[in-house]
Amino acid sequence: MDVILCGDFGPGERDDWLSALSSAWPAGRWLDVEGARRSAATVRAAVVFPPVGDALQGLPNLGLVQSLWAGVDRLLASGEVPADVPLARMVDPAMSRAMSETALWATLSLQRGFFAYARQQGRRLWRPLPQRRAETWRVTVLGLGEMGRAAAAALAHQGYRVSGWASRPRELPPGVGAAFGDAGLGSLLPKTDVLINLLPLTTATRGLLDARLFAALPPGASVVNLARGAHLVDDDLLQALDGGHLGHAVLDVFAAEPLPPGHPFWTHPRVSVLPHVAALTDPHTAAAAVAANLQALADGRPLRHLVDRGRGY
């Protein structure tokens, strides 16, 4: 089967993917954008690392666009994927695992004061802070997709009091409480020490992390945004930090990436900036997920992890 492999790869990155995909699915003939133009009629599938420009246009027999990213908001907004072609998100167990590691690291750092100790080190200040027990530390995970559930499960295993939230009821890992919908969110926020955002970006969730939400958190609470920059209203966060209401923010994603050099997040003492690395797709494990969907397409079986364009994820 002819498959176009295209997108905005870093140096050497397309070769890594090509190698992993070829070995995971030897039945594929992997084409680049120019190769796909020459064989437009035979291209049945696209594996993409967005953005992809117009590479997916003029391929009359395209039956699947498989994203190598979990988030598809930009791909949908850009119109790069023809409206009648099924679009699949990446669901990679290694990526969920990496995300739960990042959520656990951020939560441990906040619970035990390790960000505060790093600031103290900068001032050569030796000052022990109160040692808080995990059992008293309330973590709310927004979003109960693959990654939200993985993070919630890892945090619950570590002994935190974990609640999940989603707009509509979802299955929950053991030991994780939950609330759903707007009323559910309103009930959880005042009982949150760490708020971890792992929601998909949709019209309903854009700008959710704003002044109103921060005001509903208890004083000293912290915010961890691992989803999309557009979930967060930057100025509202800065005000909530500088006004002393919020304790700390860990941010992996930003409205513009790379984060512009003049952005106040870079130098804010109570903001930890990560360069969009909370969970990278791992070619070795992701290639297996891609191969499974390509084989399903070849066999005419149902495709997995398809995006609902009405919901936006």
Add this chain to the structure above:
Amino acid sequence: MDVILCGDFGPGERDDWLSALSSAWPAGRWLDVEGARRSAATVRAAVVFPPVGDALQGLPNLGLVQSLWAGVDRLLASGEVPADVPLARMVDPAMSRAMSETALWATLSLQRGFFAYARQQGRRLWRPLPQRRAETWRVTVLGLGEMGRAAAAALAHQGYRVSGWASRPRELPPGVGAAFGDAGLGSLLPKTDVLINLLPLTTATRGLLDARLFAALPPGASVVNLARGAHLVDDDLLQALDGGHLGHAVLDVFAAEPLPPGHPFWTHPRVSVLPHVAALTDPHTAAAAVAANLQALADGRPLRHLVDRGRGY
């Protein structure tokens, strides 16, 4: 039973302990140093937060000195505890738990590059680093006492390749490999990405973390010292970091504490300084352990967690 409660408490700290101990063991009459002097003949036990000076001298019926600290090296070296009185270490489940949290935080930070990202933030540098999988990350835990075993178990659960080491064979948590004695240490060091020290301080372990040990670690390995400052040869660590052989060090304990303002660890970009907070004794859980030993003394039953003065722990 008359018990002397003494030592170098911070402001309000003795009251916190007194309150926790009184409620955990109502049978005690708790005396301070002056009270114990007045009733020297009736004092049967001491609960101490070292150093204690000469407070334990001249108490003819002292049958137990219970330390509120896990490490007893300073108490033994100081001669503050009469040689014929049994000395018990603190073994507090909350403290083991706190130690395993600190070990897990340090290991996650090293595996996922979070210390490096904090340095990059200081330079406004947006640069993703390779994402390493926990299964490929080799953690060696020196010391398999209560805290070493707790840390090793938490790390193994998180998916790391964990080996423990002790001078002589010890029981191991599930999923943890081990090696023992000098030869065992020699075999583990070259296969170590993160070395976590949780050994007791004895004549055999003093200065163990020196140039020779660092040279046996693979290039880029990191060192986490959560035990005692005297385990580490400071200048050897600085040379190994500056020469590029070691990647990072997380240090919670120091030869002199508080760490003197002029010490190069404070400002080294690849040293994380913690103010001896990796695991604080928690009065609420520790008081139960103290009460159990005091009741055993009252009943004439065997005392727990007694220090072997020959071994030094």
